[in-house]
Amino acid sequence: MTGNADDAGGDEHRTVSTRRGRRGFLKLTGGVTGAAALAGCLGNDDEGSTYSREGSIPDAKTYAADELFNIEEWRGSGPLIDDRPTEYEGRSMLDLPDLRGELTIYLGGGEGGLYENLMRRIQHTYRDFTVDIRKAPSSQHANTIVEEVNAGQSPADIFWAIDAGSVGIVSENDATVELPDHLVSEIPDTYHPTDQWVGTMGRARSIPFNTNEFSKSEIPNDIFTFARDPRFDNAMGWAPTYGAFQAFVTAMRLINGESEARQWLNGMQDQGVGTYDNELVVANRVASGELNAGFGNHYYSRLVYEERPDAPLDLAFTQADAGALVNCSGAEIIKNTPNETLAVDFIHHLLSIEAQEFLTTRGYEYPLLPSIPPVGDLPTIDELNPPEFDLSRLADLEPTLQLMREVGVL
Amino acid sequence: MSVADRVVAQFDREDADGYPVGLTLLSGAIAAAVLSPLAWIVIRVLQVDTDYALSIIARPTIVEILVTSLGLVAAVTGASIGIGVPLAFLTVRTDLPFRRFWTVAVALPLVIPSYLGAFTFISAFGPGGVLADALAPLGVESIPSIYGFFGTTLVLTLYTYPYVFITTRASLLSFDQQLVEAARTLGTTRWEAFKRVTLRQLLPGITSGALLVALYTLSDFGTPSLMRLDVFTRVIFVEYNTFGRETAAMLSLQLLAITAVILAIESRIGDSSRGAYVGTGASSGSDTTVSLGLWKLPALGFCASIVTLCLVVPVAVLTNWLLRSPSGATRMGGGFEWQFAVNSVSVSLAAAVACAAAAVPVAYLAARHRSRLSELFDRATYVGYAMPGIVLGLALVFFGVYYESSVGDLSVFGADITPTLYQTLPLLIFAYVIRFLPQAVGSTRSSVRRVDRSLTEAARMLGRTPAEAFRRVTLPLIAPGVIGGAALVFLTTMKELPATLVLHPTGFETLVTYIWSVRESGYYGFAAVPALVLIVVSGLSMVVILSQEE
Numbered sequence: 001m002t003g004n005a006d007d008a009g010g011d012e013h014r015t016v017s018t019r020r021g022r023r024g025f026l027k028l029t030g031g032v033t034g035a036a037a038l039a040g041c042l043g044n045d046d047e048g049s050t051y052s053r054e055g056s057i058p059d060a061k062t063y064a065a066d067e068l069f070n071i072e073e074w075r076g077s078g079p080l081i082d083d084r085p086t087e088y089e090g091r092s093m094l095d096l097p098d099l100r101g102e103l104t105i106y107l108g109g110g111e112g113g114l115y116e117n118l119m120r121r122i123q124h125t126y127r128d129f130t131v132d133i134r135k136a137p138s139s140q141h142a143n144t145i146v147e148e149v150n151a152g153q154s155p156a157d158i159f160w161a162i163d164a165g166s167v168g169i170v171s172e173n174d175a176t177v178e179l180p181d182h183l184v185s186e187i188p189d190t191y192h193p194t195d196q197w198v199g200t201m202g203r204a205r206s207i208p209f210n211t212n213e214f215s216k217s218e219i220p221n222d223i224f225t226f227a228r229d230p231r232f233d234n235a236m237g238w239a240p241t242y243g244a245f246q247a248f249v250t251a252m253r254l255i256n257g258e259s260e261a262r263q264w265l266n267g268m269q270d271q272g273v274g275t276y277d278n279e280l281v282v283a284n285r286v287a288s289g290e291l292n293a294g295f296g297n298h299y300y301s302r303l304v305y306e307e308r309p310d311a312p313l314d315l316a317f318t319q320a321d322a323g324a325l326v327n328c329s330g331a332e333i334i335k336n337t338p339n340e341t342l343a344v345d346f347i348h349h350l351l352s353i354e355a356q357e358f359l360t361t362r363g364y365e366y367p368l369l370p371s372i373p374p375v376g377d378l379p380t381i382d383e384l385n386p387p388e389f390d391l392s393r394l395a396d397l398e399p400t401l402q403l404m405r406e407v408g409v410l
Numbered sequence: 411m412s413v414a415d416r417v418v419a420q421f422d423r424e425d426a427d428g429y430p431v432g433l434t435l436l437s438g439a440i441a442a443a444v445l446s447p448l449a450w451i452v453i454r455v456l457q458v459d460t461d462y463a464l465s466i467i468a469r470p471t472i473v474e475i476l477v478t479s480l481g482l483v484a485a486v487t488g489a490s491i492g493i494g495v496p497l498a499f500l501t502v503r504t505d506l507p508f509r510r511f512w513t514v515a516v517a518l519p520l521v522i523p524s525y526l527g528a529f530t531f532i533s534a535f536g537p538g539g540v541l542a543d544a545l546a547p548l549g550v551e552s553i554p555s556i557y558g559f560f561g562t563t564l565v566l567t568l569y570t571y572p573y574v575f576i577t578t579r580a581s582l583l584s585f586d587q588q589l590v591e592a593a594r595t596l597g598t599t600r601w602e603a604f605k606r607v608t609l610r611q612l613l614p615g616i617t618s619g620a621l622l623v624a625l626y627t628l629s630d631f632g633t634p635s636l637m638r639l640d641v642f643t644r645v646i647f648v649e650y651n652t653f654g655r656e657t658a659a660m661l662s663l664q665l666l667a668i669t670a671v672i673l674a675i676e677s678r679i680g681d682s683s684r685g686a687y688v689g690t691g692a693s694s695g696s697d698t699t700v701s702l703g704l705w706k707l708p709a710l711g712f713c714a715s716i717v718t719l720c721l722v723v724p725v726a727v728l729t730n731w732l733l734r735s736p737s738g739a740t741r742m743g744g745g746f747e748w749q750f751a752v753n754s755v756s757v758s759l760a761a762a763v764a765c766a767a768a769a770v771p772v773a774y775l776a777a778r779h780r781s782r783l784s785e786l787f788d789r790a791t792y793v794g795y796a797m798p799g800i801v802l803g804l805a806l807v808f809f810g811v812y813y814e815s816s817v818g819d820l821s822v823f824g825a826d827i828t829p830t831l832y833q834t835l836p837l838l839i840f841a842y843v844i845r846f847l848p849q850a851v852g853s854t855r856s857s858v859r860r861v862d863r864s865l866t867e868a869a870r871m872l873g874r875t876p877a878e879a880f881r882r883v884t885l886p887l888i889a890p891g892v893i894g895g896a897a898l899v900f901l902t903t904m905k906e907l908p909a910t911l912v913l914h915p916t917g918f919e920t921l922v923t924y925i926w927s928v929r930e931s932g933y934y935g936f937a938a939v940p941a942l943v944l945i946v947v948s949g950l951s952m953v954v955i956l957s958q959e960e
Contacts, residue, residue, distance in 0.1 A: 113927065133917065
């Protein structure tokens, strides 16, 4: 059942081996300078860092598309994937150190297998590299890791989760190591508020709307308007049991205070907002005209749009409030791993141009490498205007659930 | 005497009062093993600041949750008895047409995980679901909400009543009709005879099924959470997910206290079986069949409507998901592999065998040597069953990891021999044993009770050792009960999700972990194939359970 786009593994292997000479060279020089750097201090001694490649990673640069590692194969295809750039800035997988060894990765969520698929692809690129992937809900993995580290040692080398709250809680519990500068430097600060973890892909809160009912300019750029403007009476849908929605309410509660969040929730209920199980359904109902608009992560509308290209469905974003929150998936390295260098190199692969392009063109998430545009006519992540907000604080979910239960939304 | 005989003989050696010391020690050890994760919860609770702990217990919402949880347990158990007992009677004692078909069909809902049932019910009967869409053109604007207490009760009842059905059915099959006739000959009224003879013989079966239903209801988190009903498990789960591990541990302790109360109540009712005459087996019961006459049609309607709700609805919804599977999702990766089914089956088989082996000593002691101690061991096996899978899973994480780090690095002649336990199959199977042992104990215990003591005594008088008597007389007679219990464990292990997610070896994907991972991202279409495979495989084992009985 795997898609044809991903069955190119065999061809890939052949192409890779012809490039191996170049990789071998990089690896050699990396080893020499790496050993020299090991003597140096990595800032956070008590973490007991074993990272051994400081100073040996080439700087980010501009690549023409054909200088990258078979970019056409990493890229997905489909109606929304034309007009990809001819050049990118960042680091190509070709210029990153070879991966050799074995890593255990706790994967929280993973977009229906997409993240796993990327990791398998990276594994197939290197003959001597294996990833062992362990899947569970993000928050559950976070709990487990904290428990494991408290008791001695987690089997996990890396935790990669689809929400910033979960990676945040692990690092706040002192269970991660500091990431080296070259790894995080290209990712905007918003998506790595500390050096304990780094964002990988972004997911924006958005307002899917039916273009027969509204034009883009009629959608308010303030999330609070939806709860009081009569135009949205009996017109909207939401999925309050969905984690991303709860993260959005958490952000609203922390930015605007609990009483304003409560008012907003009550206001939406007075507006007769329709409740659905997930945001894909909300997007579908907006496309079919049953709803005029809704609240949802941006990529659900892309998925609907892909299946029904003629649907009267468009996306709008609010400005600088919780309604425009951009949450992200993030990766971090678990304390005391014996494989720290490999783990850093691996996360670096996730942030390479090829991997970012892979996730962008298949899952429609926002790439966090600024040189990579999102698919279709989505605004770039710079054009979005998310609120000033430390994403790690999204871990403070419990009062949100309490609030949502109190007002009868959950 | 063979080695095995000698080992068994050790455990069956009796002290001066005829009490089997070895057997008692063995079942005590099993009980202690399955209770061990409790220690983790206690440690956690001790870490909670006293004032904070009191403030949690005193929260008004906790009282609300307590009332809702108990109400749900009562409603689901009552409704399960209401459905399970008549169905058992219809399929065993009446001339219901296609009895064999109905026997299998009404037991089958047990193979469907209740959370999957809840999904499909929401999809079919929820707002914007198939039913609402179908009724909309007829002018029906809104249908009663499937969410909340009603929906949770409905779904849990539909997927747990088979416990009552199966245990009641087993009692009915071994029911000695001659006793009723004897009572009638002695001049008792029909009602009196029913109350004093029939009910007395059926009650242990009904209550052991009802106990499984009650404890399942208490420990299930998937259904209430999908149906948005705040019960203990849902709140515990939310606490865990929002990192309130201490609060969660406290709530778990409260949940276990409720379990203890339910177990006490059940053992009270179960007492009525004490001293009841136990018949010699199924032979005498099955030839008296009640003719349904005019009731044939309503009876068929009853069976058919249950089967429609429990089986046709979910299978139809799953098939619909399968057909509607979004094209975009297909290329996102992570296809279904048959290896997942192989993994599920092998780990479930292992759990079934382990449970059967652990259940025999506990059940045998409880059934043959009634004492406070034997009863305590028997009851202890039920505690893990009421523990939410997530709580148990994290408790074993703690033990697994801590064990490893305290053992440290052992090496012999330079070779690393550090034993690993955490995230290995043995620990996962141990978790399943803790969770599902009572299903095997219950079934084995009632089959031991049905074995006529005089048969083993006769074997002893003919010079057989206790071990030989057990092996050659008792074991063949209780085999159907043991196998039936093991098959039940197999079924429930196939469906288990939360503990599997926490404890499975990395890379060891099963049907349910796969269903979870694809469903979580909204790609229901991917969940359809493994869910249907799960239903078919478990369905086959259900046929084994039912054929063992007769």
